[in-house]
Amino acid sequence: MSNEKNNPAEQTAAEQPRDFIRNIIAEDLASNKNDGRLATRFPPEPNGYLHIGHAKSICLNFGVAAEQGGVCHLRFDDTNPVKEENEFIDAIKADLHWLGFDWGDNEFFASNYFEQLYQWAMQLISAGKAYVDDLSGEEIRQLRGTLSEPGSNSPYRERSVAENLDLFERMRNGEFADGAKVLRAKIDMAAPNMNLRDPVMYRILHAHHHRTGDKWCIYPMYDFAHGQSDSIEKITHSICTLEFADHRPLYDWFIQQLGIFAPHQYEFARLNLGYTVMSKRKLHQLVADKHVCGWDDPRMPTLVGMRRRGYPAQAIRTFCERIGVGKSDSWIDMSVLEDCVREQLNETAPRAMAVINPLKVVLTDYPEGKVEMLDAPIHPQQPEMGRRQIPFSREIYIERDDFMMDPPKKFFRLGPEREVRLRYGYIIKCNEVIRNDAGEVVELRCSHDNATLGAAPQGRKVKGIIHWVSQAHALAVEVRQYDRLFNVASPGTNKDGVDFIDELNPGSRQILTCCYAEPALADATIGTAYQFERLGYYCADCDSDDKKLVFNQTVTLRDSWQKQK
C-alpha cells in the first residue's frame, strides 16, 4: 500500500497505475489537445444513493483530474422529473465528500440547460434535422426494424420545417397530452446502429420537476441532454460505461449538427460485484419492500451502507485502484473489496476485547472483590496510539467456542483439565464444568497461576491464548453479524423466471443481543471500526432498541468465507 495517500487529491499521475483512459488523457495533454485542458465529469442521476459501482467512476473521473491538474464537474443528470428527489442530491454530495473528493464550484444540473437544449432542438428543426412525430411509443418501436432489418419512416417524417417549429412550440406550451407527440432526430431509419434510427429527443411529460417546477412539460431524453451538457461545460473527456459505446455516434452527431464544442466520449467496463446487485431499480425494491433496513443497511452495496458497515473510504479507493479500468466486462469477487478493508483496518483500527457468545468462567482461587488493571496496547504495531487498561476480576466471560468438553488434540483452547492463557493476563486451568438440567455447559470453574501474568516463567508454556471480558466491568453490547446479501453470485441473471428477491440470503444478518465488551468501548466513536481481538472488525453504530451500543461486523480477520465455499 505504498502509493496510497490519505488525501486522493494529493496523488500525482506518476503514482497512479496507468490504464487506457489515463494513457489517452496523458497523450492528449502532451499534444496540447483542448489547449492542454482536462475536464471530466461525474454525472449521477439523482434517483438513488451511490453504490460501489459509482465509486469506480468517481475514482476515475475525480482521480485523473486531480492527478493531471484538471477539473472534475459534478453534474446531476436530472432530465427525468418523475424519479428524482432532493434527498438523493444531498446524499450523493455527502457520499462524494466522504469518499474524499471535492468539486469546488463545479456543481451543475442538466436541468439548468433546459432552455439552451430547447433552442438547440429548434435549431435542428430549422435545419431539417428533427421533426415532430405523432406516432405512439409502441408504433415507433414497431417501425424501428431490427438488427437485421431496416426500420421504416414515420408518416410524419416529412412535415415542413414551419409545421415542426409550430408543433414543437405548442408541445412546450402544454397543448398536448403526455405521449401525444415526440420530437425525433431525422437521421436514417436504415442505419445499422439502431440508436441512429431517428431517436426520440423530447417527450411530453406534465410532471413537476424538483428544480424547474412546472415550467416545463417537455423533457429532453438522455441522448439529447448528455452530450450537449458535456459541451456546454467544455468537458474534454466524457467517460462513461461500455453500454454507451453504441450511443457514441449519436452523441457525436448532435454535437456536429449543432456545431458546438465537441467533447470526446470514452467507455470503460462497469464494475460488477458478486453476491450483490447494483441496479438502482433493484436497490429501490430492496428498500421499499423492506428486505433491508434502508439505503444505509450495512449489507447494501451503497456507499452509505458500506460506511455504516465500517468500510473506510481509503479502502474503497484502494479497491477501485486495484481492480483497474479496462474495456471488457468482468465480475469482481467481494473478497477483493474485503481484502482492501481488512488491510486498511489492520493498520488503523484500535484493538479491543469483546465476547459475542459468552460463557461464564469463575476463577475460584482469585480473591473476591479484587480488581487488577491489565495493560495492553491499543494497537500492537502502532505504539503512538497509546495503551489501554483492562479490568480483570474473579468472574469473566470467554467465548463459548473457546471451550470444548471433549476437545480433539489440535484444539489448543480450553477443555476439562486443560490450560489456556487469557490474553494480557494469566494462564488458567479448567477444573470443573457446570451444566444445566438440559446438559448444556453454563459455567466453568478454573484456577489461575499467579506467576504467569504477562510473560510466562521458564518452561511454562501453553499454546492457546483466548480473549475474555471481566463480568463485573463488562459493557453489554449488541453485535450484528453479516453474510452475503444474496445466495448466488449474480442475482436475477440466472435461471429462467427466478426473481432476484428469491435469491436473497435469509441468513444475511444475525443479531446477537447478549455480547460483552471491555468497558473502554463505552466511549466508542460511532462510525469507528475496532478490531475485536481474535474475532474480526466491528464498527460502532447507534443504539439498538434496548439502548445498547451496536457493533456492525465489518469484515472477518481472515477470508473465512472463501474457505467455506
Ligand code: ATP
Ligand atoms: P442505473 O442504470 O441502475 O440507474 P446508472 O448507471 O444509470 O444506474 P447513474 O446515476 O446514471 O446510474 O450513474 C452515474 C455514473 O456512474 C455514470 O457515469 C455511470 O456510467 C457510472 N456507473 C454507474 N454504475 C456503475 C458501475 N457499476 N461501474 C462503473 N460505473 C458506474
Ligand code: MG
Ligand atoms: Mg443512468
